[in-house]
Amino acid sequence: MASHSKSRWADDEEDAALEAQRKREKELKRKVKAEKQRKLEEQESLRRQNPVDATEDATHDHEAINGAAERPFKRRKLSPEPDTPLKELPPAKLLRFPAPEWGPCRHVDNFEKLNHIEEGSYGWVSRAKETATGGIVALKKLKMDNSNDGFPVTGLREIQTLMASRHTNIVALREVVMGDKLDDVFLVMDFLEHDLKTLQEDMLDAFSPSEIKTLLLQLTSAVDYLHSNWILHRDLKTSNLLMNNRGQLKVADFGMARYYGDPPPKLTQLVVTLWYRAPELLLGAEKYGAEIDLWSVGCIFGELLTKDPLLQGKNEVDQLSKIFELCGIPTEATWPGFKRLPNARSLRLPSISQTTGNVLRAKFPLLTTAGSALLTSLLSPNPAQRPTASEVLAHPYFREDPKPKSTAMFPTFPSKAGQEKRRRLASPSAPKRGDAPRIAGEAADFSGIFANRDTEEVGGGFALKLI
């Protein structure tokens, strides 16, 4: 067998030597080719100064590029139809499509690690400097699962969706680099000084109403962009929202993101960190859509107002209880069909409808009527009643006083990530693949509801009961 057929990773010493030799030869050839190409381009640019026929020219260019000597078809001019006189038309100014390129991944040793920022459930993140440019970036190492399915699909989707997202309020993925092992893969992103969770923990007071509006607008415009590109984020929460010292918010952590369709396909319900997880997911809906992200936006809105996560359930059942307590118990009238959701079947709920607005409004007495209306709509248990991201952007809340603060007027905060690892208070993290299903649909799993209801004295006036 020829040496070529050996794997690139042959550990045999002789093979390695051969491989190295071959590589050197190839490198040389590559250089010769590059030089040739340069000369060709020189000629080309000369030729371009007095172009012949445009159509002819394009065909010609391409053949030169492909270097295909024996083209199996004859080059021929496009024969224009009488009603479309191609040749006589004046050249029009047209939009150019940006053409990103691809090539092999660079090595991570192009970057110098500065300090660890954070250890997440899917990998670690550190601040680093690109040696060649001195540019500061964030490096996120992807965690490989040890399944037998090869490169983890979550990592592939994280890269795919983040790469496809170019928006001022979405963290920019610069490139993907690799380490020495086939499994070492790093995302190179713009570095941002803060994440909203750590920032809030270090602040004495919550953000001001005008700052909250700006943050919420930025978050929502990112979400609107994602949804209009058919991407679900599926893990919106304050620790995944980054902020720089210019008051700009950027959505990060696409570890749960994926493309979705219309009608929605069957997707896993094992998404979104518990405290930000929409009721339809907790109830086991197999089909869900963009609404789950808007629920999370609602949770984040509430959190910004009080500097404290809004719905801190201890487990899935408790999370559902807390949601119903704050937002009201759905009925067939307010949420048609919800009783048929897998985990709802084992719930017995009072049939009287709850008036939800009161509880929410009582919790946020300083919020204006428009603000409460927006929050209440985002936290509608029935996903169909939640506004879309673009509806949120148009909400009167953002037009009434106090107006959203311009990002330039935002205060700057000392960056934790600039120096040391970010300190974190305990909070749940995104569900991992292979986590046990949350609500098994068995009676035993709901016993917690009784326990909670019994000991808590919140006058919610309702109880979740098992059939």
Added chain:
Amino acid sequence: MAPEPEQLSSLSNPLATVDQLSTSSSQLDGVPADLEGSLRFAGAKLTQAAGILLRLPQEIIAQAIVIFYRFYLGSEGGSFRINAVKDVSAASLYMTAKISFLPQSTRSVLNVYAYLLSPTSPLRQPSEGITGKEKPDAESYYLSEGSYHSARATLLQTESILLRSISFITQVTLPHHLALTYLQTLGVLPPSPTTKSSALAARTLAHLNTALFSPQLLYLTHQPPHLAVSAIYLAAREVGVKLPSMEWWEVFDVDRETLGFLVVGLGSCEGWIEGENEKWTEISCPLTLDELEEEIRRRDVENG
């Protein structure tokens, strides 16, 4: 309306650079340019056949073929003499299906490839085509537990190599949906289709599918709107549907020069494919490393 710059990513693909098109790793490794063209075509055909047997929709298959092409492109890309056609084809299809709504198990992918590479495979009898209704003789492609495990190791390693070579750019936007939207915009695809409008749509899509096999790698050199517009232009001429007499392609941001080039490129695909199929009637085009070495030796002997 011209789309906002921010929205462009959903319409555009990464394109090959002039450099990448001018030379390839395989050529540097001594694979003649015409053989390289044949290997690409054979790989695309293999991927298509495997996709059909796995009952994957054309969309996923087309994306896998584009990924397969991306891998072997340019002097920094993969080489046919190092990573076999069959392995890269399998890894492209497996990886593309994995991020789609129809992920496939390593087992079914490898079974299908074992069958397609076996002597009884229709790909090995060039006169026949894949219909998806084959009932192959299981003996000839049965994967023992041992060979399954080593094949899986190769598949997963190739997947990693593939991903690194394409710097994880797995996004492939296809022109098919765009083309249908454009036909509607042009008013030639009424809600209740006529014989002619159906023929136009079918012909347009057929051109786009054939273009996947283009030796000029049109899917790597042109953006989806350009491909869609050119396919419509060509199909309309063939079917005899009159399109607006103004320069309608400019509405879709395609200039005359590009249109001209692509119409020629698309129009020549079928002929090229026929030629390629005729070229490999005696022996089938190499799909494994050994077969490729054999073919290169044979040519060396032939050329003295």
